[in-house]
Amino acid sequence: MFISFEGIDGSGKSTQARLLCENLRKEGHSVIHTREPGGSKGAEEIRSLVLEGDPDRWSAETELLLFTAARRDHLEKTILPALKEGQIVICDRFADSTRVFQGLTRGDLRDKVDRLHNEMINIEPDLTLLFDMDPSVSLARAKSRHTSEERFEDFGIEFQQACRAAFLALAKKFERFEIIQADRDIDIVSREVQHKVLSRLENRVTV
Numbered sequence: 001m002f003i004s005f006e007g008i009d010g011s012g013k014s015t016q017a018r019l020l021c022e023n024l025r026k027e028g029h030s031v032i033h034t035r036e037p038g039g040s041k042g043a044e045e046i047r048s049l050v051l052e053g054d055p056d057r058w059s060a061e062t063e064l065l066l067f068t069a070a071r072r073d074h075l076e077k078t079i080l081p082a083l084k085e086g087q088i089v090i091c092d093r094f095a096d097s098t099r100v101f102q103g104l105t106r107g108d109l110r111d112k113v114d115r116l117h118n119e120m121i122n123i124e125p126d127l128t129l130l131f132d133m134d135p136s137v138s139l140a141r142a143k144s145r146h147t148s149e150e151r152f153e154d155f156g157i158e159f160q161q162a163c164r165a166a167f168l169a170l171a172k173k174f175e176r177f178e179i180i181q182a183d184r185d186i187d188i189v190s191r192e193v194q195h196k197v198l199s200r201l202e203n204r205v206t207v
Contacts, residue, residue: 007131010138
């Protein structure tokens with residue numbers, strides 16, 4: 001089973017992805033925890049290019065090509081081999097982030113995003129958990145981390161608001177989405193995430 005975690009910056013999805021991995025392993029499942037951009041040697045090298053530096057370092061078009069290259073390497077080296085071995089893959093961001101960040105908010109590139117995805121990636125998660133919360137709260141949380149990977153956070157609150165709206169629009173379009181209200185206690189969110197994922201796993205086994 002392939003599960004992606006999506007949401008605006010600072011929504012807590014990375015923490016919840018880690019907690020889900022820990023909980024699933026306790027239940028006896030074989031799980032791989034990965035991330036985008038990154039998740040393979042080549043993709044991790046691209047990660048620093050797209051997440052660090054000035055916000056205007058790359059155009060949306062160049063970002064799209066870089067993210068797609070990273071995702072292709074990630075897919076070949078990490079995701080597909082793990083799925084073939086019967087592992088559960090939990091991925092912190094996947095193609096929906098590109099649909100939002102480059103396809104709808106950084107530029108009107110959605111058609112190009114979809115064409116590149118269909119040609120070079122051609123796989124969707126079985127389940128996408130969307131962590132939704134007030135962008136002003138999530139942005140403050142993201143900026144408080146003080147890391148070198150804050151290029152997208154530096155686009156500001158209007159960008160984060162547009163991203164939230166775009167993610168929610170995707171959630172209405174694709175049935176694989178489950179929306180998680182992320183502005184609650186970490187343990188409460190974690191229990192809801194675990195419940196939703198275990199329910200899906202049980203349904204796949206019975207079907």
